[in-house]
Amino acid sequence: MSTTQRIKGFADMFPPESDAFTRMENTGREIFARYGFVELRTPILEFTELFQRSIGEETDVVQKEMYTFPDSRGRLMTLRPEATAGVMRAYAESGLAGREGVSRLFSCGPMFRHERPQKGRLRQFHQINCECLGSASPFADAELISMLLHFFRALRLSGLTLNINSLGCAVCRPHFREALLRYLQSLDPAALCEDCSRRMHTNPLRVLDCKQASCRAVVEGAPRLLDSICPDCAEHFSTVQKLLDRQGHAFALDHRLVRGLDYYCRTTFEVVSSQIGAQTAVAGGGRYDGLVKSLGGPDVPGVGFACGMERLALLLDAPSPAPLDFYLVALEEEGGLQGHALAQTLREAGLRGEMNFSRASWKSLMRQAGKSGARYCLILGPDETARGDIVVKNLESGEQNTLGQDTVCHFLQTGTIHD
């Protein structure tokens, strides 16, 4: 195996995918700013302990998916598997958490999870994250979800479905968990699939999410979260739904929607697409009221989402790149000298263009010009350089004119010869 090759699950990104990423980031920045979000950039590397404490020791992410290794002093470091923990850490550490008010934070960048790659899943992948900290109000939940849908609309995406659920809080969830466990244990042990028999003990809520037909049948008869959450949680969830309704957002209640990270409580949601392979979730998030406190910060509530950029990119139509304004064909030494200076002048005037570096034949250079997709070919041969002229050829129509070099810029900008 060559050492000069990509690491498995780590991708190089060329256009159009790299263009799609730029577009997602720019669109996100613009939309989120309308809601008062500011950009936060946090480090990619954090102490392992941060993720263990925030995501949860028992989760798959922490148990088997993190890139963890010791630094030179033997402290365990981890490449972040998700963004929220780092954002919380920065929030608490900066002192923002101690101040009054609500903080709305947007961030994006690479995350790392050591999993088997497949469609829509890489070991280095990218997320756009938004976190709204400092408010326990259902208005915060609804605003965040509305903003996410706004973002998707701005990217002209369709065919997406919003699912929501409530997981209850620290008070009512344990009761539900026990009720569910009692129900599962009362069943014939063969009723559940192998995974769920195991999950029943590690994280019984995940059984609700199993895709196996047998388990789904079992789940139909199981107690439901929404029937057992406490009045405060029910009120909160009801308000979130009311707010989404008033804005005309369609959503589906999904009582099986259980997120895999321990810190979620109350509202959870995800946006799914059926067009991106087996991994259907494009974005997911929820409320995580105890998280900052569990990291040693003040008791500040929060709600946030993560949006998978690779998965989003699968849904974006490839934007056709803007064509070059000119391709300059320079012949012989003097053509190269004059052309180099002219091309620079044109670019500084805002035009986009390339020129040939090599001294090839006419035919070859004209072919280069044609392939470049430029609107105009500018030709500087011996005849033109001697007179200070330049040939301007419209590559689409084939029409061409000879102009003075000092008028080309105006022509390319306006399409007319006279000023």
Add this chain to the structure above:
RNA sequence: GCGGAAGUAGCUCAGUUGGCAGAGCACCUGGUUGUGGCCCAGGUGGCCGUGGGUUCAAAUCCCAUCUUUCGCCCCA
């Protein structure tokens, strides 16, 4: 971590009783002394993923390995 499929030219892929390495597209040159696209003619380009094995002979059969890909688990 577990399972299926696949690795042959820059790209998409043909290539079985085991017998000289192929096509289309792309690229280069010419047909046209200084004019691209269409057309015509010619040309460059391959350790057939890698390492072993079987054989007179392996792209082809066997083993291992790496990579990609689609799923499972889980997540964005």
